[in-house]
Amino acid sequence: MSMSDVTATTLDQDLQDIADSLAEETRTFVAVVEALAQGERPEEAVSLLLLEFSMLLATGARLGAIDDVVPEENWEPDAGREPDVDELRDALRAQLEPIDDYVEVFDPYAGVDVVPARLSDDLAGIVADLLHGLAHHAAGRVLEALWWWQFSYLATWGQAASAGLRALQSLVAHVRLGSPLDDDVLAEEDLTDDGELDDLLTEALGELDAPDRNARGR
Secondary structure (H helix, E strand, O other): OOOOOEOHHHOOHHHHHHHHHHHHHHHHHHHHHHHHHOOOOHHHHHHHHHHHHHHHHHHHHHHHHOOOEOOOOOOOOOOOOOOOOHHHHHHHHHHOOOOOEEEEEOOOOOOOOEEEEEHHHHHHHHHHHHHHHHHHHHOOOHHHHHHHHHHHHHHHHHHHHHHHHHHHHHHHHHHHOOOOOOHHHHHHHOOOOOOHHHHHHHHHHOOOOOOOHHHHOO
16 A cells, blocks of 8 residues: 555455454453453453553554545544543552553653653553544444544554553563662652562562573573
8 A cells, every 4th residue: 555545435455454453452452451440360460461552552553554544524423422431540540550650751753751651541541542433433434433543543542552561561571580670760669668569569460480591591
């Protein structure tokens, strides 16, 4: 495909497949996030989120690679009632409390300034964006769904999912590789005494053992 606009008259099987894949991934992602918010499988929360963020981004990356999707109409049809994710956000905040807060570089091409972020905010925002597009898809407005998912991937949920994945990957690396977190960060979080951080990470990550480096001859 070229990078020219995609209109309703040129919707082909490739675009249909992308839309259907996003719809299926949306259902899976939302189901996993809602289950974690309800306290199901807390010992697997980080592992599940690593997988879900990765799969969602792999599917979503196709939106950034295809042409701009532009529906024929200049206005967006009503997608129905917007999902209320406030309760979901609060529940996730409670479940992920030991690891919820992190920092990220807001725009790696605009400077080195870091901003505070929360996994619970990322997840709730992603769910809201995905469900909005899913409403269009379920109503048979496939091109409209693609337009929304593509726009919001570039504007919001792609960045949130990327940042969340990076934070979780960093967390797992610290634990699995036995690499301590920065002392200044620990001091700010008041987690420097009595092994409190180790306890919280064990609770959040479950029983993740550090790899045996001798097994690779190191």
